[in-house]
Amino acid sequence: MKKVLFLLLSFVSLYTAQAQIVNPVKWTSKVEKISDTEFNLVMEAKIEDDWHVYSQFTPENGPLPAEFKFKDAKGNYELIGKVKESPYKKQYNDIFEVDEYYFEKKATFTQKIKVTNPKITTIKASIDYQVCKEVCINQDNTFTFQLPKITVAETVVTPEVTDTVSADTTPIATQESTPTKTATPIKSKEEEKRGLWTIFILAFLGGFAALLTPCVFPMIPMTVSFFTKQSKNKAEGKRNAILYGLSIIIIYVILGSLVTAIFGSDALNALSTNVWFNLIFFFLLIFFAASFLGAFEIVLPNSWANKVDRQADRGGFIGILFMALALAIVSFSCTGPIIGTLLVEAASKGGLAPIVGMVGFSLALALPFMLFAMFPGWMNSLPKSGGWLNTVKVSLGFLELALAFKFLSKADLVTQSHLLPREIFLAIWIAVFGAWALYLFGKITLPHDSQLSHISVGRLFMALLVTSFTFYLIPGLWGAPLKVLSGFPPPLYYSESPEGVGGSSAVVDTGEKLPDNAKKISHGLITFLDYEAGMAYAKKVNKPVLLDFTGHGCENCRKMEDYVWSDKEVLNILKNDLVLISLYVDEKKELPENEKYVSKQTGKEIETVGNKWSDFQITRYQTNTQPQYLILDLEGNTISDGSTSYDPDVEKYKAWLLDGIAKFK
Structure with missing residues (x-):
């Protein structure tokens, strides 16, 4: 179903790359003076509609994050802190299985510096970044910041003109303006609303699960009996029942509010990929699971329950509120682990999620007490307490145990330690x-x-x-x-x-081990990571070449591999009839010094393997989008009908491959 939905959506946004240089980001730069020796270097991006640029904080194993380099800093100036960003958006990417942080329409990056050499007049910086729509483009941009002349009496900088530039030019501009605030992840209203509803539903189900535990369920008839006997008439009984339910909700909402107030609306969100955060909650959930499975009980001090119980005798709303608090304390051994798990999940979303989560949890917990107190006759339909309640509790323990390893897995992924x-x-x-x-x-x-x-x-x-x-x-x-x-x-x-x-790691149909500069990728395919090595192998086996310009952080490249290359007939063609060469334009491995050069096409410094393949794509094929696929003969000439890009139509892609193979033969 997921695959069908993906294909339907993809048909709507069908895109075929043309042989042209795509440049959806325009840059401006300026200098803001703070003092005679301190300045803000500001880089602003104007992004075309439907395109987005990834933040420098995008987690590993996801899209390519922005990366800044400041040149010749030693002895001339110091970087104060890291580059700050304007607010970005956050969204879970189910292809990379990580959250991705990105900018739409515009982005501002600010680096504070302190000048240590008064003779310095210019500062050079560069940014490597990825911009995506249906295709992804890896780009870089160089900035030259002209520092204003400083005099002893000078207190402000005279405003100068800001020049708009493309990603292939060098912007030089200065202008006084208000410093940029520290980056804070934001979500679109629709995305945030969807996330809060998810938290609410999960918390509501958690509250219902807590209700069916041996610490809570038996208290329903006891509480209903209390309201029935203590109320002078049915109307008062119903009113007290509603107040009791509201009191339960108030107590848990206060708990959610405290979490938000103590940690801040986005503090735990920022910690969600922190190694120690995830390890702590791994051990915490193991502790909760052991409790549910029967190793021990998590209980609050009896003195707390006794003091609260005495306050419940005061009557009125205050007494009912303390009754609800007594329920929370007495049932903590069953509700505590569920609340803890929910708060971890909700707080990691940031914003109002902890409060919304506690509303959902407490509503599910409070509703049965309210309804059975209002309609005591329903009590006859309730199942009797018994061993089934412990079964529910133990089942929750198994779930807690499974969820614990999700936190351990995240810590392992962040450190790339491969322990799990x-x-x-x-x-x-x-x-x-x-x-x-x-x-x-x-x-x-x-x-x-x-x-x-x-x-x-x-x-x-x-x-x-x-x-x-x-x-x-x-x-x-x-x-x-x-x-x-x-x-x-x-x-x-x-x-x-x-x-x-x-x-098996053997090369298909040859019985040989992997050739040099080759590796196995998804679906058992063998690909060459070097153009010359791949072409040499193609001549050896006399097969045409499928040239794949791709990227580690290219989402649509992964979609093509997952949904098109996985097709049985397409996969058979790729394995047996073609030699695959995959050139990663975002590969950060540095080239040897004797292989570094300045591009004749763009004038940029080619320092990494990714730079080399990106320049190769631009120079030879006049395009810079990924994915891009071409079928080549043994001399490197393009055959078939030009190139193709992101297109989830399996039959169309297969026909394109067969056409290229037929022309080769």
Whole structure:
């Protein structure tokens, strides 16, 4: 279904790259004076509609982040802090399985400096960045900042003209203006609203799960009985029940507000990719899971409950409020782990998410108390308390245990330590969900379980569901994409065996090991990372070349590989009838000193492997978009109908490949 939806959306925005240089970003630069020795170097980008530029803070393994370089700083000036950005947008990318931070329409970057050499008059800086729409372009831009002349009596800088430049020119401009504020991630209103609704629904389900635990469920009839006996009439009973429910909501909303106030609306959001943050919550969720599974109980001091209980006798709204607080304290051993998990997830979203999360949780918790107190007759329909409540609690423990490894996985991905590759993560999940299934079938018993003579139909259905999910996970060990779980396990490439368990590293149809400058990529394809090496191999095996201009951070390149190259017939053609050469234009590996040069086409310094392939693409094919695919003969001449770019039409792509192969023959 996901693939069909992707194809439908892609047809709407179908795009075929033409042989032309695309330049959707225009740059301006200026200098802002702070004091006689301190200045702000400001770089402003004007971005064409529908294009977006990625922030320098975009997480690893995602799109290419912006990168700044300031030249000849030693002895001339000092950088004060890092480059600050104007507010950017944040959105989860299910292709890269990370959040991506990007700018639309405009972006401002500011670097504060302190001049240490009074003779310096100019400062040079550059930015490498990626700009994307249906295709991605890796660009760089050089800035030359002209520092104003300083005199002893001078206090302000005379405004000068700001020149608008393209990405291929050198902007020189100065102008006094207000310093740029520190970057803060923002979301579009629609995106933020969607995220808050997701948090609310998840929290509501969490509240409902907490309701079905042995610490909370038995308190429903006790509370209803209290309101029924203490109220003088039905109207007062209903009013007190509503106040009680509102009191529960108020208590948990205050908790969410405290989290937001203490940590700040975006502080935990910024920590969401922090290694220590994720490790702490990994151990915290393991602790919660152990509690739910019966190792121990998390309880607040009894003195707290006794003091609150005495205050509940005061009557009126204050008394009812303390009754609700007593519920929160007494039930903490069951609700605490759920609240903790929800707050971690909600707070990592930033903004109002912790408050919205607690509204959802408390609403689910409060509604049954309110409704059964208002309509006591419904009590007869409630199931009796018993061992099934502990089953719910233990089931939540298994879920907590599985979720804990998501935090550990994120820490591992950030450090690229490969301690928890995809296979190990999936093996752990298979073990956890398999044990949960055995527990539900009654084959495993835990400390607080009652003796089980049979299992209920509901428990059987739940056991079958968990078992099915466990079986679904198993093919992931052999390279299955597991798209239902997109974003939870590590990505496919983060594996001990990217081809899946038992995958072979031999070159298809030759029996040889991988040639020099070649590597295996998705779907078992062999690609060459060097143009000359790939062409030499093509001559050796007498096959045409599929030249692929791509990038590590190119989202649409990955989409083409995932949804078009994965087609059985297309994959067969790529493996057997062509030699694939993939040139990564964002590869940061530095060229040897004797291979560095200045581009005759753009005048830019070519210092990295990515620079080299980008300049090669621009010089030979007069375009700078990725992905771009060309079919070449053994002399490097283009055959087939020119080049093609991002186009999810599998049949069209296959026909284009077959046409090129036929012309080669």
